[in-house]
Amino acid sequence: MDAHSAKKANSILGNDPNDAVLEMSIQGGIYRFNSPTFVCVSGAPMKFTLNGIHGESNCMIPVQPNDEIEFSQASEGVYTYLAVKGGFKSSIRMGSRSMHPSLFGVSRLKEGDVIECTPIDTTPDKIVGRTSDVSLSSKMVVYPGPEFTCLKNPEQLGDLSLKVAGHNRMGIRVLPSTYLHRRHSTIKSSVVFPGIVQLTPSGELIVLHRDCQVTGGYPRVLLTDEKGLNQIAQIRQGSTIQFELTDLSNYFGE
């Protein structure tokens, strides 16, 4: 969900940016290692210990067989990542290691599950130092979407305090404090992708996220970019966010 943090953990370990990581949503867990490797924790701040000793995020940590990492809960934000050197070698379906429930039947780990990773017992040559923590800013840049004209008074969008009302991997629902429709409309089912913001007839905005559908019928009034997606992923349900409407040419870098 917060691809920036996941990629950061991979980069600190010298991994491919798209290597599989373990994503924890607010709640942590206990993980025992069966082989030596190096790990890195990134994303939403979450206290953790390695064999009972407090660990640091955003740095490379060596682990040995039978070592245990125990995570508590995220103190703020939503998604925390655990990366291992070389990436987790979970099974691949349709070209992806993503645990989408439609492909694997389950989308979360349970006690006793074992995930493969490549044993590494030599210190990697290049150790990348610590980098900055995840941004938990509540201001998110949005651009006009294909059905932008369905939005009423878009110039006032920046003044609205939007409440995050629902949070899952498909999309994040935000409730406006005012009526946003210029006119009631649904469109012919059209393509959508992570970053599209839909406006439902009941007036909710849905920021489509990483596991979103590929087509949808609610007007696609706004659009956010990769940075916006990473940012809103870390906003907790019940918190508020503000949209900053920007011209689409800024997205295209023109």
Next chain:
Amino acid sequence: MGFKVRFHRISPEVLSIEFEETSSAELSYVAEQLESRFLSIQDVVFLNGVITLFSTELNQILDELSSFLDSVDETYESSFRTWYIPIWYNGLDLQFIAEKKRLSIDQIKQIHQKGEYTAIGYGFLPGFFYASGVPDSLDLPRRSSPRVRVPAQSVACAAAQMAIYPFETSGGWNILGTTPYQFFDPNKNPPVIIKAGDRLRFYEIDESHFKALQLIWETSSEREKILSHVC
């Protein structure tokens, strides 16, 4: 030769191409051609007269795309199948549809079973295909707010389209009932057996028949065979 098209750039990496008067089967054919011709295209989605391309190298291929679409051969061969799909009319929205359309539930069942629907493209979720042909007498817009949970294999309609939800998910369509069969298998290639242009017809089964067919389905090692009997 060639198609009349309009380009809509949605984001730096997303381009929608709107086709004039093109059937879903033609669109499916062009989408396949584009995917095999342009290796930098990461994904293609086609639906309702629009093909959308995802590529990090869109700027580099725009000119070539235009000339390809001007010259693409429109003649192709295809054959379509008709699928007869069992449905148990237990949908959460049957009563709602009945009230909105001033019909009895029996009338809804009859109208739905009389119809022949045409698969027009994939979308929404893995294994989800859209079908056209919903009669006006059953047609309603999407729900004003999507349901958080729509049961797997729900047969639903909205905005003049029909679909079968491949697994439990959130969704905003009006649910008529459930079919015991799954039309999506990620271990198969292609993972969806129904293709654009295929026809769908529905026939009613009751709860006990549904449960029997579901049991056969779940315990069968020859699901493909069952599906081919559906046809």
